[in-house]
Amino acid sequence: MPTPLVITQGDPAGIGPELVLKLLANPPCPNLKVIGCGNHLSQIASQLQIPFADDHLIDLPLPESIKIGEISPVAGEHSFACLEAAVEGAMDGAFSGVITNPIHKEAWYRAGKFYPGHTEYLVEKTSSPDHAMMLTSDEITCSLVTTHVSLASVPELLEEKRMLEVITLTHKAISTIKGHPARLAMPGLNPHAGEGGLFGSEEIEFIIPVLEKARSRGIDIIGPLSPDTAFLPAIRQNIDAYICLYHDQGLIPLKTLAFDLGVNVTLGLPIVRTSVDHGTAFDIAGKGIASVSSLIEATKLAQKLTAS
Structure with a gap:
């Protein structure tokens, strides 16, 4: 049995x-x-x-x-x-x-x-030690770089190792589930993904370099996307999973689009x-x-x- x-x-x-x-x-x-x-x-x-x-x-x-x-x-x-x-x-x-x-x-x-x-x-x-929380549904999938922490503490927790860890684990899991290489996206941390540094420098200083490193490893990931439009249907239809930088960045769209149908998966x-x-x-x-x-x-x- x-x-x-x-x-x-x-x-x-x-x-x-x-x-x-x-x-x-x-x-x-x-x-x-x-x-x-x-x-x-x-x-x-x-x-x-x-x-x-x-x-x-x-x-x-x-x-x-x-x-x-x-x-x-x-x-x-x-x-x-x-x-x-x-x-x-x-x-x-x-x-x-x-x-x-x-x-x-x-x-x-x-x-x-x-x-x-x-x-x-x-x-x-x-x-x-290498793990990620991924929330998935037919409508949208989001993995979280940070989880149950205050919003004020998020920027200091966005370390290269941690972001690459979540990107890699998500890419592997979604590629297995979907049966094709995963297409990922990362929303920015700041309004309009920082607008070239006008609204915050985190995108320039470490988010963009992390995405470039992930691409050099053969991972298909776009970003940083402006968070206010990252989850629009026209973008979602070409994305298998989002790598979200903090809890509510991922949970709000997921629960709005798939409340009662989402599944939490612990990767790693x-x-x-x-x-x-x-x-x-x-x-x-x-x-x-x-x-x-x-x-x-x-x-x-x-x-x-x-x-x-």
Whole structure:
């Protein structure tokens, strides 16, 4: 039997359990496993009238009950434990890839798990210094040079090594997914990509030299593009992926164009990891109205990446 993919339940107080149940009711691929709390999933299934068979389940019980839609250290500890079990299993070869549901960062912090998110934990756990966060959909794909940092700190983090790392990892991944050499683009940092240095010198000083070095390595990448027009349809139709310099530069266009359909992929790991591109949505947790579309797409992409 093929090695299964594994899905984490995510924060049990959020929409993750509902998404797991909806996915398993109509799985997009065979041979899936889920790490979560069986009793909690059964309660949610009964409440929302979603069929649930525990043959997919790797049971990791909650130590005590939690309240849906509320931040708690118990929920944070449990979502972290589910992730840790999934990643360790993948590293040991028990799972072919990991698909993660959303965690709540404050719940992690309350539980003493001081990681800004999944990606930072995965990079440390797998000892993967070269990595990138890529958000992908049919409409648009963006990789991020910087992620969960303040906007004020971005310029000092735009080092040549880091930018080339993200460009190279994205080029390799997209070329594999698309089946042809990837066509990349990088928006500038400043308004109008600096307008020749009038609105900032970062483009001239180090962004343009990095792009020239990437091209010398055979990578097809254009830029720096003026950020206010970089994502227009006429440009997007000729671009396979954008290399965005900071979090919201990539996430705003992606969520505008493909909300509920985006998939988060961590590039550069020794294991395949995909994730939904949304949060715990505590405001709608337990109501049965959460869209499972992103989790379906994340599962399909994980299957494709593990088969390549």
